[in-house]
Amino acid sequence: xxxGTQLARxxxxxxxxxxxxxxxxxxxxxxxxILVNNDAFYRVSDFLDPEHFSEExxxxxxxxxxxxxxxxxxxxxxxxxxxxxxADLGGMTVSxxxxxxxxxxxxxxxxxAYGRTIYDLAMRRQLIHIGEDMVNxxxxxxxxxxxxxxxxxxxxxxxxxxxxxxxxxxxxxFSDALKTAVDMAAEAFKRDRKLSGIATGLSDLDRMMxxxxxxxxxxxxxxxxxxxxxxxxxxxFNVARAHSAERQQDGTLKRLDGGIVGFFSLExxxxxxxxxxxxxxxxxxxYKIRRxxxxxxxxxxxxxxxxxxERVPFYIDQTGGISIAQLTARARRLKRQKGLDMLVVDYLQxxxxxxxxxxxxxxxxxxxxxxxxxxxxELACPVIALSQLSRQVEQRDDKRPQLSDLRESGSIEQDAxxxxxxxxxxxxxxxxxxxxxxxxxxxxxxxxxxxxxxAEVIIGKQRHGPTGTVxxxxxAEVTRFSNLAREDALPDRMD
Numbered sequence: 001x002x003x004g005t006q007l008a009r010x011x012x013x014x015x016x017x018x019x020x021x022x023x024x025x026x027x028x029x030x031x032x033x034i035l036v037n038n039d040a041f042y043r044v045s046d047f048l049d050p051e052h053f054s055e056e057x058x059x060x061x062x063x064x065x066x067x068x069x070x071x072x073x074x075x076x077x078x079x080x081x082x083x084x085x086x087a088d089l090g091g092m093t094v095s096x097x098x099x100x101x102x103x104x105x106x107x108x109x110x111x112x113a114y115g116r117t118i119y120d121l122a123m124r125r126q127l128i129h130i131g132e133d134m135v136n137x138x139x140x141x142x143x144x145x146x147x148x149x150x151x152x153x154x155x156x157x158x159x160x161x162x163x164x165x166x167x168x169x170x171x172x173x174f175s176d177a178l179k180t181a182v183d184m185a186a187e188a189f190k191r192d193r194k195l196s197g198i199a200t201g202l203s204d205l206d207r208m209m210x211x212x213x214x215x216x217x218x219x220x221x222x223x224x225x226x227x228x229x230x231x232x233x234x235x236x237f238n239v240a241r242a243h244s245a246e247r248q249q250d251g252t253l254k255r256l257d258g259g260i261v262g263f264f265s266l267e268x269x270x271x272x273x274x275x276x277x278x279x280x281x282x283x284x285x286x287y288k289i290r291r292x293x294x295x296x297x298x299x300x301x302x303x304x305x306x307x308x309x310e311r312v313p314f315y316i317d318q319t320g321g322i323s324i325a326q327l328t329a330r331a332r333r334l335k336r337q338k339g340l341d342m343l344v345v346d347y348l349q350x351x352x353x354x355x356x357x358x359x360x361x362x363x364x365x366x367x368x369x370x371x372x373x374x375x376x377x378e379l380a381c382p383v384i385a386l387s388q389l390s391r392q393v394e395q396r397d398d399k400r401p402q403l404s405d406l407r408e409s410g411s412i413e414q415d416a417x418x419x420x421x422x423x424x425x426x427x428x429x430x431x432x433x434x435x436x437x438x439x440x441x442x443x444x445x446x447x448x449x450x451x452x453x454x455a456e457v458i459i460g461k462q463r464h465g466p467t468g469t470v471x472x473x474x475x476a477e478v479t480r481f482s483n484l485a486r487e488d489a490l491p492d493r494m495d
Contacts, residue, residue: 022121023117026118030115031062032106033108037108038074040108054122054125061101064083077101133154197213199258200212208459214376214380214381215380217385218419219419220387221412221419223393224388228346231420231422232386237280239258259381262331264343265318267320269318273318282301284298289302341381347386348365348369351368400421400458420459
C-alpha cells in the first residue's frame with residue numbers, strides 16, 4: 001500500500017514553496033523618503049515599528065533613524081553610516097545602499113500609503129505564523145494538552161494581533177467631532193422618547209440620564225440584597241426586547257431602537273438568570289417556578305413569556321472566574337459575529353486581572369475597570385458593571401450608599417462615567433421588626449407601608465448629566481423594577 005502510494009505520487013508536480021508576503025520596493029521607497037526628509041517618519045511613526053519590515057537591514061535602518069529623529073538629531077545616509085558598519089551587500093557597500101535609497105525615495109506625500117502597505121503585509125506574515133503554529137501544535141500536541149486549550153491559545157494570539165493590527169486613531173479635527181455630536185442630537189430629536197442613548201425601559205431613569213450612552217462605563221453598586229442584579233437584568237432585557245434595526249445600502253444594519261445585549265453572568269448560571277427573567281416577564285414568582293408550585297394559568301403565562309423571549313437578541317456567558325483579557329476577547333467576538341449594543345458584567349469583583357495571585361487587589365481592580373472603560377470605547381457601546389460596596393455602609397445610621405463607599409475598590413469611581421447606587425429602605429426596616437402589639441410595632445408598621453415596594457436609584461456620579469435620586473417600584477417576588485406611579489402622571493380624579 002505504501003509503495004503504491006509512493007508510485008502514485010511520482011507523477012505529481014513538485015510542491016510549491018511560497019515566500020511570505022512582503023514588498024521590498026515599498027520598504028526601500030519609505031526608508032528613502034525618511035532619509036531625504038525626516039518629517040516622513042512622523043507620517044508613519046504612530047503605527048509602524050521596526051519589526052514590521054521584512055528585510056533585516058531595513059529594520060536596522062528604520063530603528064536607527066527612529067532613535068536619531070526622536071533624539072532631535074538628523075537621520076541621513078551620512079549619519080546612519082556610522083551605526084551600520086561596512087557589510088558587503090552583494091557588491092554594494094552600506095554607504096552606497098543608503099545613497100541609493102535616498103536617490104529612489106518616494107515623496108513625503110506617499111509615505112503614509114507605503115507605511116500602511118508595509119504594516120498590512122507584516123500583519124499577514126503574523127497570520128501565517130499563527131496558522132503554522134496551530135497546525136504544528138495540533139499535529140504534535142502533548143497528551144495533557146486538550147483541543148479546547150489549543151483553541152483558546154490560538155484565539156488569544158489572533159485577538160492580540162487584532163488589537164495590534166490597527167492604525168486608526170490619533171487626532172481628528174474638531175469639525176468631525178462636531179458633526180458626530182450634531183448627528184447624535186438630530187437622531188435623539190427624531191426618536192419618540194427624545195433620548196440620545198439607549199432607553200433603559202425605566203422612563204424616570206432615562207429622563208435623568210438621557211439613556212445609556214455609547215462608550216460609557218456605568219457602575220451599578222449596592223450592598224447584597226438591594227437588587228443590583230435585578231436592575232441590571234431588567235434594563236438588559238428591556239433593551240434587547242426593544243431591539244429593531246434597518247439594513248443600509250452598504251449591507252450593514254443600523255440600530256433604530258433597543259439593542260443586542262451581551263451578559264456576563266459570573267455568579268449565576270444561565271438557567272438561574274433565565275428563571276429570573278421569566279419571572280419578571282410572566283409575573284410568576286421565581287421561587288414558584290423553581291419549586292414547580294404553579295397553577296395551569298401561571299404555566300400558560302410562563303410559556304407565553306418564553307415564546308416571546310426566544311426571539312430576543314440576548315446572549316449570556318456564564319463562565320466563572322474569567323480574566324478581563326478573556327472577557328474583552330469574548331465581547332469582541334460577539335460584536336463581530338452577532339453585533340453588540342450593550343454589555344453587562346455581573347459582577348466586577350469576580351473578574352481577575354493579569355497580575356499573579358497574592359498581589360495587590362486594588363491594582364488588579366484598577367486594571368479591570370480601566371480595561372472595561374477601554375472596551376466600552378472600542379466597541380462604542382455602554383458597559384454596565386455591577387459592583388459590591390464596602391461594609392462601612394452598615395456602620396452608618398443612614399445606610400444610603402455614597403461614592404466614598406467605592407474608594408477602597410481602586411479606580412472604580414475614577415474610571416466610571418456613571419455610578420448608580422441601588423437602595424431599598426424596606427430591606428433594612430424589615431430586619432428591625434419590634435414585638436407585635438407594642439407602640440413601636442404600630443409605628444414600624446406605618447413606616448413599612450410607606451416604603452413597601454419602593455426602591456431608590458441614586459445617581460452618585462454622571463459625567464454628562466445631573467446627579468440625584470430616582471424612585472422606582474420594586475416587586476421582590478418577581479425581582480422586577482418598574483416606573484413608580486407619580487401624582488402628576490395620574491389621570492384627573494372624578495368629583
